[in-house]
Amino acid sequence: MSGSLEGRVAIVTGASRGIGSAIADALAERGARVVLSSRKQADLDAEAERINAQHTGTATAIAAHAGRPEELEKLVDATLEKHGRLDILVNNAATNPYFGHTVDADLSYWDKTFEVNVRGVFALTQLAVNKYLGEHGGVVVNVASVGGLRVAFGLGIYNITKAAVIHMTKQLALELGPRGIRVNAVAPGLIKTRFAEALWGNQEILDRVLESTALGRIGSPPEIGKVVAFLASDDASYITGETVVIDGGGGAGH
Numbered sequence: 001m002s003g004s005l006e007g008r009v010a011i012v013t014g015a016s017r018g019i020g021s022a023i024a025d026a027l028a029e030r031g032a033r034v035v036l037s038s039r040k041q042a043d044l045d046a047e048a049e050r051i052n053a054q055h056t057g058t059a060t061a062i063a064a065h066a067g068r069p070e071e072l073e074k075l076v077d078a079t080l081e082k083h084g085r086l087d088i089l090v091n092n093a094a095t096n097p098y099f100g101h102t103v104d105a106d107l108s109y110w111d112k113t114f115e116v117n118v119r120g121v122f123a124l125t126q127l128a129v130n131k132y133l134g135e136h137g138g139v140v141v142n143v144a145s146v147g148g149l150r151v152a153f154g155l156g157i158y159n160i161t162k163a164a165v166i167h168m169t170k171q172l173a174l175e176l177g178p179r180g181i182r183v184n185a186v187a188p189g190l191i192k193t194r195f196a197e198a199l200w201g202n203q204e205i206l207d208r209v210l211e212s213t214a215l216g217r218i219g220s221p222p223e224i225g226k227v228v229a230f231l232a233s234d235d236a237s238y239i240t241g242e243t244v245v246i247d248g249g250g251g252a253g254h
Contacts, residue, residue, distance in 0.1 A: 003030055003235045009087050010089070013037045013091055014094060015036035016040065016047050020036075020143075023229070024051060024225075026226050033058050035061075036060065066093035067112075086128060087136075088140075091120075110157055118165065133176075133179075137180025140184075141186065141228050142183070142185040143224070144169070145187055166185055166187070174241065184231045184242050185243040186224060186245075191220065192218055213249055217248060219247070
């Protein structure tokens with residue numbers, strides 16, 4: 001099949017629900033063995049069981065906090081111990097503890113958001129490169145946001161971290177390309193997940209988004225998962241350093 005990932009091993013962070021779950025689904029559907037990671041083992045176990053019911057033996061659950069490098073190292077080590085390889089890393093885990101004027105935010109919110117959304121992405125990528133990808137090549141896909149490309153009220157800190165992820169994607173693509181590693185990002189618009197419910201669940205915000213979106217609707221997690229699976233496959237073998245916007249045409253008028 002086009003875009004087959006047979007024989008490849010992937011780590012997906014933030015994989016217990018929403019976009020991360022849909023990414024794991026899409027990778028498993030194409031034949032990858034997927035290691036699901038997030039903070040809570042019980043949630044991961046349930047998700048792995050669901051995926052394995054459809055794609056036998058393709059999902060493993062390993063809990064790790066995306067903001068704690070020591071746990072991320074155990075995640076990579078456990079993946080290599082179980083599967084003997086690592087071909088695809090999807091940095092999807094993110095947090096957004098603050099909504100409001102950026103200048104009013106307590107520094108603790110900055111620290112928490114950067115710890116997971118930026119430092120965690122870098123730390124896990126560094127570990128994956130140093131322990132396997134650097135010698136064997138592979139693919140990194142970072143889940144950013146259209147907020148990393150455009151400003152929006154209330155989401156300043158989160159969007160600044162996603163802008164950092166987009167720049168990190170370009171920088172690492174430049175540095176890691178010669179080692180056979182492609183690094184790309186996706187930038188979803190408003191997607192119907194629990195993480196984004198404060199936005200799509202607010203009718204005023206939802207109406208504003210729909211009015212400015214060419215397709216007149218918000219997205220679904222599988223629509224992100226399929227693009228990530230494409231970027232992870234050989235169908236995207238000459239694509240690196242790019243950020244694919246997936247927002248239903250929300251930027252078409254900008």
